[in-house]
Amino acid sequence: MELHHDAFFVTGGVPLRGEVGVHAAKNSALYLMLGALLTRDEVVLEEVPQLSDILALCDLLRHFGARVTWRGRDLHLDAAKLVTCEAPYALVSPLRASFVAMGALLGRCGEAHMSMPGGCAFGPRPVDRHIKAFRQLGVAFEETKGDFHARRLQPLRGRVLFDAPTVGGTQNVILASAVGSERVIIENAALEPEIADLAAMLNGMGARIAGAGTPTITIDGVSALSGTRYRPLPDRIEAGTLMLAAAATRGRVTLTGARAEHLRAVIAKLEETGVRVCEEGPERLSVDATGSLKPTDITALEYPGLPTDLQAPFGAFLATIPGRSVVTDRVYPDRFTHVGELARTGAQLELDGRTLVIHGGVLRGATMHAADIRAGGALVIAALAAHGDSTITGVQYIRRGYERLAERLNLLGARVRLGAAPALAAGLCGD
Structure with a gap:
């Protein structure tokens, strides 16, 4: 059982590979x-x-x-x-x-x-x-x-x-x-x-x-x-986060229990960058990011648009792609609490009002704090893709939306350890 004040210790730069199931939403x-x-x-x-x-x-x-x-x-x-x-x-x-x-x-x-x-x-x-x-x-x-x-x-x-x-x-x-x-x-x-x-x-x-x-x-x-x-439907936000983690690490991952019809906007934008997404069955998706990738622009919208809950994770993925990408959120325009923390990895980010401009490239390990659920998902993606070691505090917020995340990422080859946070961090947010 995770402690209330804990941290993820991530050694990044390992492409995710394998198969993982998506939980109920x-x-x-x-x-x-x-x-x-x-x-x-x-x-x-x-x-x-x-x-x-x-x-x-x-x-x-x-x-x-x-x-x-x-x-x-x-x-x-x-x-x-x-x-x-x-x-x-x-x-x-x-x-x-x-x-x-x-x-x-x-x-x-x-x-x-x-x-x-x-x-x-x-x-x-x-x-x-x-x-x-x-x-x-x-x-x-x-x-x-x-x-x-x-x-x-x-x-x-x-x-x-x-x-x-x-x-x-x-x-x-x-x-x-x-x-x-x-x-x-x-x-x-x-x-x-x-x-x-x-x-x-x-x-x-x-x-x-x-x-x-x-x-x-x-x-x-x-x-x-x-x-x-x-039985509740599969979690499209968890599925999207895992897809983006695979893409950010240039991995090849198969998701079971994911419904493609609920992820059309995510799939379309991933494919714009060069990620290959294949529907292998009614609830089975494969993500292959081993080829060359290019930047793109995204806008979070009400469904069936790209979910606001995946705006931050998608931005973390785009930060790994050389070139200029633009991120806009029309659902919650102020949803950029992750930007300052993501910048600790060396990501070149420009927040202009309610628009985030990303000049992507190589990320390096850093110490970061998650202030809400989906910002935490973004920081985990960045840490997985970064070269070197990262520490992410605020895991008590991440676990509000992702169950056994460290364990499940490790099954895909990631190197994530859960341990006591080096210092307590304040903050509280919902989803």
Whole structure:
């Protein structure tokens, strides 16, 4: 088990080779867990990664009164008897996804008391779009010093129009509307695969949700949901990070459990650089970066564009390619907390407002600190590609999104050791 203050010690310059499996998606499992609050029957989620974000949400569900047990890697959730609809700051502050519990509690209890969840090092992710959407459906809101009290005055019905697609907002409305509502229509809904995954599980429990994965979602509320056994979809962010690690080290790696249809933008940009990506089966991808590579420009966008969660890891890969690349993030334009740390490897980086210009080349080992999950993924990629030894602190944040990362990279030939950090580093961020 990793210590809270630990570090990765990486000897870089080794091409990754071999085969590795992709875990179930953390960013889907979190919301499927909240979906379990909508039924009094047991919900079993299969092969759930035991990440610290998952464990934090387990604590929140237990606070509500749900029984949460692990049997191997299967997570058993029994919300037959909830004892409170209040989520205190101490439990929601580490985890941004916790605000989506509001929808589940509105659906199950008709009200919810939520504290504002913690922010992120790469800039705020406001919940105003969530609140506006609920108000459009007739939910009453009161706010006192960052604490929200929401009450369902009548069965939810009507139309929600998001000014911009929001994954959490879309999931919040789905959870609030699946049970006990009339017809609810979401316009400009988020398109991410995790939305469709949540709808698929809830429909398997008896919900009536149509259009998930498209801009318009229609929800016809039902009186009750039953239990289910469900496996979350594969983690496209983990898959993309492993693909970029293989590319940065000029390796040749096969991923099992990765769905190419969820990675089209990543694959297209990798191929622009000269990396060869082959779909060898329904959930099997090979990445070959042993040929010559060239720089390219990337822009992080809402799905089906290149994910913002892979913007930093992709930038770390581009830093290994001689020439000029440009990185832009239109989802979270301030998401560049990794730039100063990445520069320690000798990477030539110019952050001009909200655009990162990279003049790639040979990286050298360095001491770096991860301030959030995906910045940590980027620093690991840089360390794997760099010549010499690197130390990465802040591993407690990396492990919120990547399970047993050192062990799994070592199976591909990497040289990564987990040990006590040489000095404690401060910071906290969510995903």
